[in-house]
Structures are given as structure tokens and as C-alpha cells.
Amino acid sequence: VGSPQSSSLLQPYDFLYYSGVRAYFSGDWSRAAELLEKSIETKQTLLKVQRNYTVRDSLWDLWLLDGVQQKAECLRFCTGRHITPTAQLPVSTDIDYEFGTRNPYNFLQVTYYKLQKAAAAAHTYFVANPSHLEMRNNIEKYRRMEGVTDDDFQDREHEASSDWTQAAEKWKACVNETLRLIEDCRVLCEVAPQHLPEDRGVDTLSLSLLSCRHYCVTQVATRPGRISAQEDHLPTQLEHLHIAQDVKGALRTLRSLLMFYPSDKDSLDNLQLYYETLGGDTESPETQPAQEIVSYVQRSLQEKKLLYFGVENLDFSFTDPVSSDVGVTITMDDEVMNGTNRVVLDGVMTEKECDRILHLATVSASVGDGYGGRRSPHTPHETFEGLTVLRAVKVCVEKFLSAMWGGGISAFRVLLHSYFRSPSGLFISFTHLVCRSAVAGEQEGRLDLSHPVHVDNCLLEPGTNQCWKEPPAFIHRDLSAVLYLNDNFEGGELFFTNRDTKTITARVKPSCGRLVGFSSGPVNPHGVTAVNSGRRCALALWFTKEKLYGDRVSTATS
Ligand SMILES: O=C(O)CCC(=O)C(=O)O
Numbered sequence: 001v002g003s004p005q006s007s008s009l010l011q012p013y014d015f016l017y018y019s020g021v022r023a024y025f026s027g028d029w030s031r032a033a034e035l036l037e038k039s040i041e042t043k044q045t046l047l048k049v050q051r052n053y054t055v056r057d058s059l060w061d062l063w064l065l066d067g068v069q070q071k072a073e074c075l076r077f078c079t080g081r082h083i084t085p086t087a088q089l090p091v092s093t094d095i096d097y098e099f100g101t102r103n104p105y106n107f108l109q110v111t112y113y114k115l116q117k118a119a120a121a122a123h124t125y126f127v128a129n130p131s132h133l134e135m136r137n138n139i140e141k142y143r144r145m146e147g148v149t150d151d152d153f154q155d156r157e158h159e160a161s162s163d164w165t166q167a168a169e170k171w172k173a174c175v176n177e178t179l180r181l182i183e184d185c186r187v188l189c190e191v192a193p194q195h196l197p198e199d200r201g202v203d204t205l206s207l208s209l210l211s212c213r214h215y216c217v218t219q220v221a222t223r224p225g226r227i228s229a230q231e232d233h234l235p236t237q238l239e240h241l242h243i244a245q246d247v248k249g250a251l252r253t254l255r256s257l258l259m260f261y262p263s264d265k266d267s268l269d270n271l272q273l274y275y276e277t278l279g280g281d282t283e284s285p286e287t288q289p290a291q292e293i294v295s296y297v298q299r300s301l302q303e304k305k306l307l308y309f310g311v312e313n314l315d316f317s318f319t320d321p322v323s324s325d326v327g328v329t330i331t332m333d334d335e336v337m338n339g340t341n342r343v344v345l346d347g348v349m350t351e352k353e354c355d356r357i358l359h360l361a362t363v364s365a366s367v368g369d370g371y372g373g374r375r376s377p378h379t380p381h382e383t384f385e386g387l388t389v390l391r392a393v394k395v396c397v398e399k400f401l402s403a404m405w406g407g408g409i410s411a412f413r414v415l416l417h418s419y420f421r422s423p424s425g426l427f428i429s430f431t432h433l434v435c436r437s438a439v440a441g442e443q444e445g446r447l448d449l450s451h452p453v454h455v456d457n458c459l460l461e462p463g464t465n466q467c468w469k470e471p472p473a474f475i476h477r478d479l480s481a482v483l484y485l486n487d488n489f490e491g492g493e494l495f496f497t498n499r500d501t502k503t504i505t506a507r508v509k510p511s512c513g514r515l516v517g518f519s520s521g522p523v524n525p526h527g528v529t530a531v532n533s534g535r536r537c538a539l540a541l542w543f544t545k546e547k548l549y550g551d552r553v554s555t556a557t558s
């Protein structure tokens with residue numbers, strides 16, 4: 001051991017392996033990598049050497065046992081020129097097992113992982129301490145190791161800071177670009193002629209111009225080919241910028257962000273934190289909100305005031321593209337509703353908007369009964385004013401929704417489509433404004449439902465749980481939705497059941513601006529409990545994936 005000749009001979013690979021594993025467990029990663037690699041390499045070379053000196057046995061040789069013996073001796077002699085005597089000894093079954101299951105590679109992959117981290121750490125240190133000899137040696141050693149590449153020698157300090165600076169610069173550019181695009185868009189409003197009925201005065205014309213300018217926010221926030229705008233386009237960019245900046249910059253951006261949402265709790269908490277971090281230095285000019293954002297928000301608020309004045313006093317219709325009081329929230333999902341493809345969204349309409357539609361429905365309610373003498377197709381204890389009665393209203397409702405939502409009923413389609421993420425398109429199949437009123441004096445001991453349990457696109461057969469996809473069921477309906485308009489009544493809860501139609505799995509209490517969406521198929525049997533007092537109004541909507549079944553009435557009136 002130790003002679004120059006013996007050091008060039010192949011070492012026992014089991015010994016190298018054990019040493020490597022020992023280094024591994026003591027966390028000496030570079031030594032572990034070296035030894036483990038060596039053991040694998042040695043085992044492979046050993047096999048090659050032995051193969052080289054093995055002469056194929058012929059049948060004749062086998063007769064001459066002597067010859068076999070001689071060959072073995074020859075092999076030992078020849079290989080002995082390359083291999084140390086101990087390495088010629090057979091290895092233990094443990095080692096056979098280890099190599100058979102490729103366990104050395106398992107140790108190696110962890111070792112390499114550690115080494116890559118070590119390479120980065122060593123390099124990071126070395127950048128600041130170029131005369132540190134030991135570190136230089138380490139780096140050289142890491143470089144020679146298999147599995148360690150140039151990419152592993154990263155300056156972690158440098159990378160870390162430059163990433164954030166770059167990100168902040170890019171987000172700042174984004175904010176500026178958005179502001180610029182909005183300005184460009186606003187200029188176009190002035191150039192483009194405003195379409196107005198002839199009898200409208202000059203007030204409406206300027207309001208119209210204002211409204212056009214105001215829509216620039218959504219226009220700029222809508223990516224090409226998309227129908228809906230990205231929500232909170234500008235504030236979102238400010239939020240990103242805020243995260244990427246250092247404390248002073250972040251404070252400035254946070255204050256800009258607070259111009260949009262002055263009562264946002266997270267922002268206010270952060271503000272407090274920055275105040276504490278910066279001690280007294282919070283009033284310096286560089287920590288004030290960006291002037292362009294201040295002007296932008298102030299101008300927007302002023303314009304909004306004028307527009308709302310027009311809505312209230314001049315019968316001007318305007319929908320705020322960034323209205324803060326219409327924020328749609330997901331109130332219930334599949335999990336809460338114990339089912340598949342069910343959702344309850346809130347805030348799709350404001351009280352005022354619900355009232356407008358209810359008013360339209362009330363005006364026409366006096367027209368009469370549309371069910372051939374029957375009060376309701378479902379129960380004798382309620383009156384039911386459906387589409388037949390409210391056909392005239394339907395046109396108004398759609399018009400009203402168009403003004404309110406830009407896209408009319410289609411806006412709900414977009415909303416549900418984006419929630420359920422169905423890959424195919426959705427078309428409005430049918431809409432139905434329905435009010436159910438309790439018949440006073442007939443509610444005592446009532447056991448029936450306002451709307452019996454049913455599935456919207458097939459006929460559920462009681463007892464067998466089969467759902468037949470055949471007429472008179474509206475078999476092409478794929479997605480159902482109900483938009484509720486009021487809550488001043490008793491009863492009238494929507495409920496979902498299991499396929500057995502008996503086990504209730506979820507209940508939804510109607511209220512203004514609540515939109516329930518669910519797939520129309522047999523996973524969603526549903527019904528409505530008795531309306532015991534008052535009048536319950538809802539707009540039922542059905543959608544189809546088949547363009548062919550799109551509602552011709554809707555298209556004709558929109
Ligand atoms: O009004 C509701 O809540 C549900 C109505 C319904 O299920 C239907 O009309 O098919």
C-alpha cells in the first residue's frame with residue numbers, strides 16, 4: 001500500500017464505496033462525490049479488465065480440467081497487473097446488492113445537489129474574497145466534479161439584488177405604459193364622433209364624451225382576443241411594483257395604491273410597517289404617492305361625479321367600468337354545496353339594479369295569468385308569472401341589462417363560462433323572468449313545493465333514478481343559472497338533492513344580486529321550497545354548447 005505502482009492499480013471498489021458513504025454521512029460532500037464516483041468507475045474498469053483477459057471456453061477446454069485451471073490462473077496473473085490483490089477478492093453480497101440496486105447513484109444525486117449549492121456558496125464568497133486560497137481550491141475541486149456545471153457557480157448576492165431591481169424597473173415601465181395607453185385612448189374619444197339620438201342636448205354629448213373616456217380603463221385592460229377586461233389592471237401592476245421595490249420606493253407605491261383603495265386592510269397594515277421601519281422619515285418627497293397616479297385618480301373621481309349627476313338628473317345611462325360596489329364574489333362552491341358543478345356568486349347586481357327589474361316586472365304583473373286558468377304549473381298555493389306574461393318585460397330587461405352590464409345577459413354567460421372553464425363555447429338558450437307569489441290564506445299546513453325536484457335537461461324517473469334525455473325535457477340545455485332579485489318573502493329556497501331526489505345536499509337562500517350556476521344534467525336535481533308569503537322573483541337562464549340552439553328571441557331583441 002502506498003507504493004507508486006500500487007496507487008495506479010485498481011483499488012477495491014467496495015472499500016471506495018464504503019469510504020464514500022462514510023464521507024456522505026459526515027457531510028463531506030466533495031469527498032463523498034469523489035469516492036462514490038471512483039467506486040463506480042473502478043467497478044466498471046474491473047469488469048472491463050476481466051472481460052479482456054477472458055478467453056472463451058471451448059468444449060475441448062472443458063474436457064481438459066487442467067486447461068480451465070490454467071486459464072483461471074492466467075487470468076489472475078494478467079489482471080494482477082492492473083488490480084491490487086485485495087481488489088481481486090470477491091466482494092460481499094451486501095455490496096453486490098448495493099450496486100445491483102444502483103444505490104450509489106442515490107447517494108450521488110443528493111451529493112451533487114449539495115455540491116451545486118456549495119459551488120454557488122463558494123463562488124459567492126470568493127467574489128468578495130478573491131485572495132482566499134482555500135476557497136479557490138474548493139472551487140477548482142467542485143469544477144472538476146461530474147454533475148457540477150458552470151451554471152452552479154452563481155453569485156447569489158448579485159443575482160438576488162439584480163432580479164428585484166430589474167423586476168421593479170419592468171413593473172414601473174408597465175405602469176407608465178398603461179397610463180400612456182389610457183391617455184391615447186381618451187384622445188380617440190374626442191376625435192371619434194359620439195353617437196347620440198338627435199333630440200339629445202349638448203349636456204348629453206359632453207357626458208357621452210366623458211363616458212367614452214371612462215371606458216378607456218377597461219379597453220386598455222382587455223387583451224386582444226379577450227372579451228373581458230383584466231380586473232384591477234392598474235392597481236395590480238402597482239401591487240407588483242410595490243413588492244419589487246426597496247422600502248422607500250415601496251412606501252411611495254403603496255401610497256399610490258391607497259389612492260385606489262383607501263381602506264384596504266393589507267395595504268394599511270403594510271403602511272404601518274413601513275412607518276415603523278423608516279422611523280421618522282416618512283414625509284420625504286420620494287415617499288409620497290406618484291403624482292401621475294394622484295392626478296389620474298382625482299380626474300377619474302371628478303368625471304365619475306359628473307357622470308352620476310347625468311344618470312340621476314338627465315336620464316343618462318352609464319355603467320361604471322370600475323365600479324367598486326359591484327364586486328362579484330364566490331360565496332359557495334362544489335365543496336360547500338356537496339355536489340358537482342355548482343356555484344353561488346354574489347354581487348352581480350346592486351339593490352338599485354334589482355329594484356329596476358322588479359319594477360318592470362310589477363308593472364306588467366297586472367296583465368294577467370299566463371297558465372290557462374291555473375295559477376301556477378307547479379302548485380295551487382302560488383301564482384306564477386312567467387315568460388308568457390312578462391314577454392314585454394323581457395325586452396326591457398335585456399335592454400336594461402345591456403345598459404348595465406355592457407354585454408346584457410351575455411355578461412352572465414361570460415361570468416359562468418369563466419368560472420366553470422368549459423372548453424367549448426356557451427350560447428344563451430333561453431331566459432325566463434319568473435315571479436312566484438304566495439296566495440294569502442292558503443298557506444296553513446302546506447306540504448308541497450313551489451317547484452318540485454327536477455333536472456333541467458332530462459326527465460328524472462321516480463324510483464329508478466334514471467334520467468331520460470328526451471322531450472319534453474329541454475335536452476340541449478347544458479348550464480343553468482338563476483339570478484335572484486329580492487329576499488322580501490318567506491320560504492322559496494332553492495335546494496339541490498342527490499340523484500334519489502330526497503336527500504338534500506345544499507340550500508341557497510335567494511337575495512338580490514345572487515347568481516346560482518350549475519350544470520343542467522342529472523348531477524344536479526333541484527327544486528324550490530314553498531313560497532309562504534310575499535313574491536319571489538328570479539331570472540332563470542339556460543345556456544347550451546350547441547350554437548344551433550341559441551335563443552333566437554334574445555338575438556332578435558338585443
Ligand atoms: O327559481 C329557482 O330558484 C329555480 C327555478 C328552476 O329550477 C327552474 O325554473 O328550472
Ligand SMILES: [Fe+2]
Pocket residue numbers: 454455456480526
Ligand atoms: Fe330548474
